[in-house]
Amino acid sequence: MTQITIFGAGSIGCYLGGRAVEGGASVRFIGRDRYKAAVVENGLSLSQFDDPATQLDGIDFQTDMSALIGSDIIGLCVKSQDTEEAAKLIQQYAPTAWVISFQNGVSNLPTLRDALPEARISGAVVPFNVTSPSPGHFHRGTTGDLIIGPDAPDALLAPFQRATVGVQVVDDIEGNLWAKLLVNLNNALNALSGGPLRDGLMQRGYRRVLVRMIKEGLTVADAESVRVATFNGRHPDALLKIMSKPDWLYRTIMDRVAKVDRTARSSMLDDLEMGRASELDYLQGEIVRRAERLGLDVPVTRAVMTATEAAFAQKSSPRMSGNAMVQRFL
Numbered sequence: 001m002t003q004i005t006i007f008g009a010g011s012i013g014c015y016l017g018g019r020a021v022e023g024g025a026s027v028r029f030i031g032r033d034r035y036k037a038a039v040v041e042n043g044l045s046l047s048q049f050d051d052p053a054t055q056l057d058g059i060d061f062q063t064d065m066s067a068l069i070g071s072d073i074i075g076l077c078v079k080s081q082d083t084e085e086a087a088k089l090i091q092q093y094a095p096t097a098w099v100i101s102f103q104n105g106v107s108n109l110p111t112l113r114d115a116l117p118e119a120r121i122s123g124a125v126v127p128f129n130v131t132s133p134s135p136g137h138f139h140r141g142t143t144g145d146l147i148i149g150p151d152a153p154d155a156l157l158a159p160f161q162r163a164t165v166g167v168q169v170v171d172d173i174e175g176n177l178w179a180k181l182l183v184n185l186n187n188a189l190n191a192l193s194g195g196p197l198r199d200g201l202m203q204r205g206y207r208r209v210l211v212r213m214i215k216e217g218l219t220v221a222d223a224e225s226v227r228v229a230t231f232n233g234r235h236p237d238a239l240l241k242i243m244s245k246p247d248w249l250y251r252t253i254m255d256r257v258a259k260v261d262r263t264a265r266s267s268m269l270d271d272l273e274m275g276r277a278s279e280l281d282y283l284q285g286e287i288v289r290r291a292e293r294l295g296l297d298v299p300v301t302r303a304v305m306t307a308t309e310a311a312f313a314q315k316s317s318p319r320m321s322g323n324a325m326v327q328r329f330l
Contacts, residue, residue, distance in 0.1 A: 005071040008078030011130040015138040022158030029061040035208035042136030068093035076239040080105040080282035087115035105282035123173040141264030149173035175229035187268040188308040194317030205322025207243040216298040
């Protein structure tokens, strides 16, 4: 049987790997001690929205990187700042494996291709949010199908499909990665607001700042001739129109077109509260760096990045309201 290894088994990795196990795949998880301890003690519990949880026991969870040996497919779920180190370990232990990047950002695929000349590299987009409400329990709180590039292996796709995980195979993974990057600019605002994603998005001031950042990102993408794809079936231009609506109308529209669990929150807020490094350099930082190279100005994205860096330096969220964000950033 094809051996799938989830490298970087945090919340997203445990959820994806767990669904693959549910679909009949042989999956090994490699992650931090605290995740291993939680899964060994409690098993792996998967849930989404109000559906009953699925309980999986007997999970193969390792912390030693030599567990990469024998991997046929590696689902890479480490944070973007750890990609180079992860690539070195893959080159050491499984240089010819098929690597699928499930990471945020648009720079991971070039990094992996440069570092792993013998490996096959594919990209993927995880459009939904996963949190861990209790040890060993991983809960999906937002909608969306997995998006995977055209050359993804059937040995990975089939288990997801058997586990009723929606999967879309696309020809243009770059455009989809850019769409996710623009949506993920929201992560910094969530860290600054310090509450559930839904609470922030229901404030027009919060959305006004997010709209400005996405517009700045679209300007950079256009200057680089990137065709930004749809996200959950909607082009960013359509999302901007929806987010610009008054609160009462936005709430009505969003309750129809997208499901956001009331407890859903970004991994960046989790990182802030747990004192971990953030992916900010690969989200807002990506837009700022590319804009500088192109001679473009992205003042709102830069200001939000600076404020989020300060929050991480202080190791606490300023818990800004939408109105406070308008006053600070616009």
